[in-house]
Amino acid sequence: MTDFPGVSYVMPVLNEAEYLRDAVQSILAQEYEGDKELVLALGPSSDGTNAVAEALASEDSRISLVDNPKGRTPNALNLAIGKSSYPIILRVDAHSELPPGYTRRGVETLFRVGAHDVGGLMDAKGKTPIQRAIAAAYHSKFGFGGPAYHSGAPEGEAESAFLGIFRREVFDEVGLYNEEMWRAQDWELCMRIRHAGYKVWFDPELKVGYYPRDNFMALIRQSYASGTWRGEIARRYPEGKSLRHDLPPLLLVGIIAGLASTLAAPFVKGKLPKAARTGLWLLKATPMVYAGATVAAGITSKAANFGEKLLASVAFQSIHLPWAAGYVKGRILGAAGTVDRGRVK
Numbered sequence: 098m099t100d101f102p103g104v105s106y107v108m109p110v111l112n113e114a115e116y117l118r119d120a121v122q123s124i125l126a127q128e129y130e131g132d133k134e135l136v137l138a139l140g141p142s143s144d145g146t147n148a149v150a151e152a153l154a155s156e157d158s159r160i161s162l163v164d165n166p167k168g169r170t171p172n173a174l175n176l177a178i179g180k181s182s183y184p185i186i187l188r189v190d191a192h193s194e195l196p197p198g199y200t201r202r203g204v205e206t207l208f209r210v211g212a213h214d215v216g217g218l219m220d221a222k223g224k225t226p227i228q229r230a231i232a233a234a235y236h237s238k239f240g241f242g243g244p245a246y247h248s249g250a251p252e253g254e255a256e257s258a259f260l261g262i263f264r265r266e267v268f269d270e271v272g273l274y275n276e277e278m279w280r281a282q283d284w285e286l287c288m289r290i291r292h293a294g295y296k297v298w299f300d301p302e303l304k305v306g307y308y309p310r311d312n313f314m315a316l317i318r319q320s321y322a323s324g325t326w327r328g329e330i331a332r333r334y335p336e337g338k339s340l341r342h343d344l345p346p347l348l349l350v351g352i353i354a355g356l357a358s359t360l361a362a363p364f365v366k367g368k369l370p371k372a373a374r375t376g377l378w379l380l381k382a383t384p385m386v387y388a389g390a391t392v393a394a395g396i397t398s399k400a401a402n403f404g405e406k407l408l409a410s411v412a413f414q415s416i417h418l419p420w421a422a423g424y425v426k427g428r429i430l431g432a433a434g435t436v437d438r439g440r441v442k
Contacts, residue, residue, distance in 0.1 A: 101129065101130040101131030101201075101204070102131055102183065102184045102185050102204065103131050103132035103133070103134075103182070103183030103184060103185065104129065104131055104132070104133055104134075104183050104185040104186075104187055104200055104204065105133075105134050105135075105136065105178075105181030105182060105183040105185065105186050105187070105265075106124050106133070106134070106135040106136070106187045106188075106189045107136050107138070107174055107177035107178055107181060107186060107187070107188055107189070108120070108121075108135065108136070108137050108138065108173075108177065108188075108189045108190065108191055109138050109140070109165070109170045109173030109174060109177070109190075109191070110137050110138060110139050110140060110142070110146060110147075110150060110173070110191050111139075111140035111141075111142055111146070111168050111173075111191075112140075112142045112143060112144045112146055113142070113144075113146050113191035113192065114142070114144045114145045114146045114148075114149050115144075116191055116192050116308060117146060117149050117150060117153070117191050118149060118153065119194055120189070120190070120191045120192070120193060120194055121135065121137075121153050121160070123193075123194040123195045123196075123306075124189060124195055125157060125159065125160075126197060127195060127197060127198075127199065127200040127201070128197045128198055128200075128201060129200040129201045129204070130201075131183075131204075132183060133159055133183075133200075134159050134160075134161065134181060134182065134183060135159060135160045135161070135189075136160075136161050136162075136163060136177040136178075136180050136181050137150050137153075137154070137160065137161070137162050137163070137177070138163050138164075138165040138172075138173035138174070138176045138177040139162055139163070139164055139165055140165045140166075140167075140168030140169075140173060141166065141168050150162055161180060163176045163177055163179075163180045164176075169276070169279050169436075170274075170279065170280070170282060171273075171274035171275060171276045171277075171278055171279065171282040172276050174188065174273070174274045174282070175273045175274055175276065178268060178273060183265070184264065184265045184266075185204055185207070185262065185263070185264065185265065186261075186262070186263040186264075186265055186268070187200065187203065187260070187261070187262050187263075188260045188261045188262075188263075189260060190260060190305075190307070192307060192308045192309075193260070193305045193306060193307045193308070194305070194306040194307075195305060195306075196304060196305075196306070199217075199303060199304075199305065200262075202300070202302055202303055203215050203217070203262040203300070203303055204262065206262075206298065206300045206302075206303070207262055207264065207298075210296065210298050211296060212295070212296040212297065212298035213263060213264050213267040213290055213295035213296060213297070214258050214261050214262065214263050214267065214286075214287060214290055214295070214296075214297045214298065215258060215261070215262045215297075215298045215299075215300055215303070216255070216257070216258025216259040216260055216261050216262070216297075216298070216299060216300070216303065217259060217260075217299070217300050217301060217302065217303020217304055217305060218259070218301055218303065218304045218305065219235065219259050219305060219307045220304040220305060220306050220307060221233075221235035221236060221307050221308075221309050222306055222307070222308065223308065223309070223311070224308065224311070225311055226404065226405050226408060227311060227312060227313065227408055228308065228309060228310070228311040229400065229401060229405055230395075230400055230405045230406075230408030230409040230411070230412050231309045231310060231311075231313075231316055231408075231409075231412045231415075232308075232309055233395075233398040233399050233400035233401075233405065233406075233409045233412070234395075234398065234409050234412035234413050234416060235307075235309055236398070236399050237394060237398050237399070237409075237413075239390075239391075239394040239398075239413060240394075240412070240413055240416055241416070250299060250301065251301070252298075252299060252300050252301055252302075253298070253299060254296055254297065254298060254299070255287075255297050255298060255299035256284070256287065256291075256297070257283055257284045257287040257297065258283065258287060258297050258298070258299065259283075259305065260283075260305060261283065261286075261287075262303075267290055267293075267295060270293055271286070271289040271290055271292075271293050272289065274286055277433075278326065278329070279326065279432070279435065279436060280322055280323060280325075280326035280432075280435075280437065281323075281326040281327060281329065281330050284330060284337070285330065285334075288334065288336065288337075313411060313412070313415045316412065316415045316416065317415045317419045318419070318437060319437050320415060320416050320417075320419040320420040320423070321419040321420065321422060321423040321435075322423060322435050322436060322437040323420060323423065323437075324345075324419065324420035324421060324422065324423025324424040324426075324427065325423035325424065325426050325427040325432040325435040326423075326427060326432045326435065327342060327420075327423075327424055327427060328423065328424040328425065328426060328427020328428040328429075328431075328432060329427045329431055329432035329433075330427075331424075331427070331428055332427065332428055332431060342424060345417050345418075345420055345421035345424065346421045346424055346425050348387065348417065348418075348421060349417075349418055349421035349422060349425070351380070351383040351387075352383055352384045352387060352418070354380050354383065355380045355381055355382065355383035355384045355385075356384055357380075358380040358381045359381050359384075388414075391410040391411075391413040391414050392407070392410045394409070394410065394413055395407055395408070395409035395410030395411075395412075395413065396410075423435070
């Protein structure tokens with residue numbers, strides 16, 4: 098690539114004091130010959146994040162700050178894009194670290210394939226045993242059902258993109274992020290880009306180091322919020338519905354029915370016909386079968402040792418079941434007002 102257009106990195110920031118400096122340093126260290134700027138959209142953090150951001154901005158003139166009083170991700174992205182100036186927009190995350198060649202590869206791919214949005218792999222990793230176990234669950238197809246940006250796929254057109262590297266003009270045509278979509282705003286924007294006749298592209302060579310939640314309660318809250326907004330997507334858009342999204346709710350129903358059958362069994366034993374007793378036995382087995390499946394998935398995961406493999410099995414349950422409950426809520430009642438309580442202090 099001989100032409101290096103200027104790039105604007107836009108980052109929503111909320112309660113990221115522990116991760117922000119490393120994320121910013123990975124951006125400023127990008128091996129890219131074009132001009133760079135980074136706009137941090139600061140939400141109402143309660144952990145000293147904004148002081149870290151102000152210190153970073155004082156150290157490097159390429160960093161600018163914009164206030165995001167609502168603290169929501171789509172608002173932050175729109176405010177940051179509005180303050181940015183270069184023709185290429187890169188969405189980045191305070192919980193992630195870019196490898197040195199990320200920008201160069203992403204911009205090259207954007208023009209090589211004629212795309213308007215390019216994304217790559219979420220390379221989850223951790224600093225603690227629980228966070229590493231959660232990262233292993235992120236990498237497993239059993240964890241998220243196999244989206245390309247989690248577990249990989251051949252390069253090609255995609256439904257959505259992780260983070261996203263955009264041509265600025267696409268926002269002029271299809272609009273900015275939908276501020277009603279507190280989560281799942283990436284998918285909704287990518288839908289508009291695709292409907293406008295432009296490419297959303299997956300490039301597996303683009304790998305972003307990402308730190309997931311570092312405890313199970315935060316993961317449960319995140320999963321519930323994600324499921325709720327995925328249910329909202331399914332309510333709003335016909336193409337937002339998918340059989341793989343219906344499987345976790347069916348699993349949750351089976352587990353609840355199995356637990357109820359276990360409680361009811363002593364009271365109905367001997368009073369049911371054989372076929373009904375067989376059905377009751379199968380329902381009772383559902384929770385144990387699922388628990389066994391999560392343990393097996395944890396043991397065969399990429400977790401580093403046996404202890405972390407067992408923790409990964411808990412991570413699978415902390416992803417699947419809250420997500421399923423949220424999805425049902427989102428499909429029936431909508432997602433309005435649902436936030437990720439694992440991030441908001």
